[in-house]
Amino acid sequence: MADEVEEMLASVQAPPPGASQELVEVAIGIAKVFGELDEEAARKFVAPDFVDHEASPGVGGGPEGYLATARYMRRAFSEARWQVDDFIAEGDKFVCRVTFSGRHTGDFLGVAPTGQEVQVQHLHFYRIANGQAVEHWGARDELTLLRQIGVFTPENRTPADAAAAEGL
Numbered sequence: 194m195a196d197e198v199e200e201m202l203a204s205v206q207a208p209p210p211g212a213s214q215e216l217v218e219v220a221i222g223i224a225k226v227f228g229e230l231d232e233e234a235a236r237k238f239v240a241p242d243f244v245d246h247e248a249s250p251g252v253g254g255g256p257e258g259y260l261a262t263a264r265y266m267r268r269a270f271s272e273a274r275w276q277v278d279d280f281i282a283e284g285d286k287f288v289c290r291v292t293f294s295g296r297h298t299g300d301f302l303g304v305a306p307t308g309q310e311v312q313v314q315h316l317h318f319y320r321i322a323n324g325q326a327v328e329h330w331g332a333r334d335e336l337t338l339l340r341q342i343g344v345f346t347p348e349n350r351t352p353a354d355a356a357a358a359e360g361l
Contacts, residue, residue, distance in 0.1 A: 212282035219321045220280065220287050227263045227275055235260045240325040247331045259329075270295030270311065285322060291315040293333070297342045304344055311341045 222238030225231040235256040243254045245262070252258065267273050273295040281288045294312040297304075313334040320328040339345035349355035 240327045269299040269301035271298040
């Protein structure tokens, strides 16, 4: 899995101008949490008071909360992979545009396994302090994912498609 994580992070290996070495190390460490379920990386690069702003109120944070999310996604999707397509850094923040792919072979948000392959875009924003991620904001194309596993089948795939169909 380590080689896979290196491949996933190719765009991070040549960081943008101005990105600190510390920020790049945290980005690589965070990727290892999901890419390898690396518990040591979670404890080293995720702050004890880490806040995941996309989690519901009351859901635990810190390294254990972040690892729990990674474990859940790997149980729901075999062959799970997070390919970093773009990496942007400035000051104490970094952003990754990621393509997530996998096969739906476990329960996902109450949806029984379908065996369907998925490929969707994610955006992940992190703030770091003292060599650790302290905050995370995420945006995922969950509608496309739900379409790909057969849960959501709208007549039009996107608002642009709907507008075109209506001649607007």
